[in-house]
Amino acid sequence: MQLRLKLILMATIPVGVALICMGITTRHQTMSLANEERKLVEAAYLHSKETELRHYVELARSTIERIAESSDASDTDLQKKAMHVVARMKFGDDGYFFLYDQHGQLLVNPEQMAVANVDLCDPNTPSGQTQAKLILDMAKAGGGLVRYEWHKPSSQILAPKLGYVLQVPVWNWVVGTGLYLDDVQETLARIDEHAKNNIAATQRRIYLIAALCMVLIASAGVLLNLKDHRISSVKLRRLAQRVVHSQEEERARVARDLHDGVVQVLVSSKFLLETAQLQQQYAAPQDGVAPNGKALDQGLARLNDALTEIRRVSHGLRPALLDDLGLPAALALLSEQMCKGGATHVRFGPCSEAQPIPNTHATALYRVAQEAVKNACTHANACDVLVSLRIDPRSIALVVQDNGQGFDIQRVLADGNRGIGLRNMRERIEALDGQFSISASRLGTRIVATLPLHAEAGNDTALPHSRFDSSYAPA
Missing domain, CATH: 3.30.565.10 (Histidine kinase-like ATPase, C-terminal domain)
Incomplete structure (x- = not known):
């Protein structure tokens, strides 16, 4: 593996790992903050619901007590009047009150209530026996909050409900009401969805930053590679020119040496041989036999060939x-x-x-x-x-x-x-x-x-x- 590729990997891998760890940490921290926010919102909602329910139930109990304190009718008529008033009391779209006597029997008739489609927790029916028992037990314990699921009048769906009950000492009745918590669940669901969207957006930004970092690192590596390649190409071109220049200088030097050295020696040798040939031709024959000049002729011919070849080599070199x-x-x-x-x-x-x-x-x-x-x-x-x-x-x-x-x-x-x-x-x-x-x-x-x-x-x-x-x- 090339050193430059190793350097690029050494730069990109830690950045990628750091960004991945950052994304995981950001997701974890965002989810933790979202859960904390969810708990705070839920606690705030429940506290407001509890306060609201307490006010409603105390208002109903005070109404019953005022009716019971009046002396213009018999006790039975006063109880009927109180049941009728409580049945007609309502708040919101699905808010109503319920009444139980000291034996745990329902006192309010759903048909006479101001809210339509009301289904009360009747202890004598299998569907309302468990919820009625929770309400009566809480009232006997001094009153308070009760959680259970019940049918919402407006939608007739089963929804979580937060109830609040109190005892009415004057007749030993139990009065209470409840608020459905489906709106709280919807609010919490919106908070969870918003948190997920924020986490997804944050992760997309982190991944985009990671991609930009990778692109920048890769671009820097490519630019560095191109710059080094360009510098290397220039150096190689200069080196090639120097090599060619050195070759030409060496060829010129060899050509000069051949021309100024060997060629001059051969030329002088040729002149000497030609002089000897002329002297031999004009020399007087001895003993009536003319001297043989064949060897000198062959030597001169070979010497001319050598001169021609050396000149050709010299001209070819430079x-x-x-x-x-x-x-x-x-x-x-x-x-x-x-x-x-x-x-x-x-x-x-x-x-x-x-x-x-x-x-x-x-x-x-x-x-x-x-x-x-x-x-x-x-x-x-x-x-x-x-x-x-x-x-x-x-x-x-x-x-x-x-x-x-x-x-x-x-x-x-x-x-x-x-x-x-x-x-x-x-x-x-x-x-x-x-x-x-x-x-x-x-x-x-x-x-x-x-x-x-x-x-x-x-x-x-x-x-x-x-x-x-x-x-x-x-x-």
């Missing part, structure tokens, strides 16, 4: 015309030399006047032309090769076109043992921010190498004679 007269002249000489002793006709197209060519550009294009012409003559079995050079103020383009048999570009490049020359040509051109293209078919191969001039012309020393007179090109 042609003097490239430094003296410029790229067009060197390409013209290359075309002329490749035509000698071969079946391939190499032509160099005339080149128009243009601005000076940088030394690095001229060297790279010359090497590309050298390799391309050599491949056309050696591997493509071409009969005709055209080398042309197009120069304008912004770029210079070298085109090598042959009529050979062509080749499969992809297969040659995929073969590790072949295509080295093509890769070298491409690398030379791309190292100078140029473009290299090659197309091949049965009709021939076309190589185009283009280099920019506007960016490099001021950074490199141009060849002293880059402009070429077309009259120098071989016919």
